[in-house]
Amino acid sequence: MATISNRELFEKAKRLSKAKQLSWEAKSGEVGSALLSGKGLIYTGVNLNGACGLQFCGEVAAILSMLKNGETKIRKIVAVSNDYKYMPPCGRCRELMFEIDRKNLNTEIILSEKKTVKLKELLPYRWQDLWE
Numbered sequence: 001m002a003t004i005s006n007r008e009l010f011e012k013a014k015r016l017s018k019a020k021q022l023s024w025e026a027k028s029g030e031v032g033s034a035l036l037s038g039k040g041l042i043y044t045g046v047n048l049n050g051a052c053g054l055q056f057c058g059e060v061a062a063i064l065s066m067l068k069n070g071e072t073k074i075r076k077i078v079a080v081s082n083d084y085k086y087m088p089p090c091g092r093c094r095e096l097m098f099e100i101d102r103k104n105l106n107t108e109i110i111l112s113e114k115k116t117v118k119l120k121e122l123l124p125y126r127w128q129d130l131w132e
C-alpha cells in the first residue's frame with residue numbers, strides 16, 4: 001500500500017480551500033479537509049456555512065465521503081483554512097471521529113508540518129466512559 005505523506009494530504013486539502021459565496025446566505029470552501037482511510041484511500045471535503053445555524057466543517061464532509069464507501073477508520077486527517085493554515089478539528093469533529101469508530105482514537109491529527117497528535121490526546125475524558 002502506498003504511503004501518503006502528511007504534506008500530500010495538506011496539499012489536497014489546500015486545493016479545496018477556496019472560499020466561494022454560493023448565495024447571500026451560504027459560503028463554502030473556507031476550510032478544506034483531506035483524510036487517509038484505513039484502506040489507504042484519500043477522501044476530501046469542504047465546509048459549508050449558511051444561515052439558520054447551517055454549518056458543516058470540512059472534516060465532516062470528508063468523513064461523510066468516506067462513510068458512503070463503507071469505511072469508518074481514519075488513519076490521518078488534516079484541515080486547511082483558505083489562508084493555507086493548518087486547523088485543528090473542532091470539538092464536534094473530534095467527537096464525530098470517535099463515535100463512528102473507537103479505533104479512531106489512534107487517528108493522527110496533523111496540526112502542522114512537524115506536529116501530529118493522536119485523537120485520544122485531544123479527547124482525554126470522553127463522556128461515554130461513564131457508560132462503557
Ligand SMILES: [Zn+2]
Nearest residue numbers: 057089090093
Ligand atoms: Zn469541526
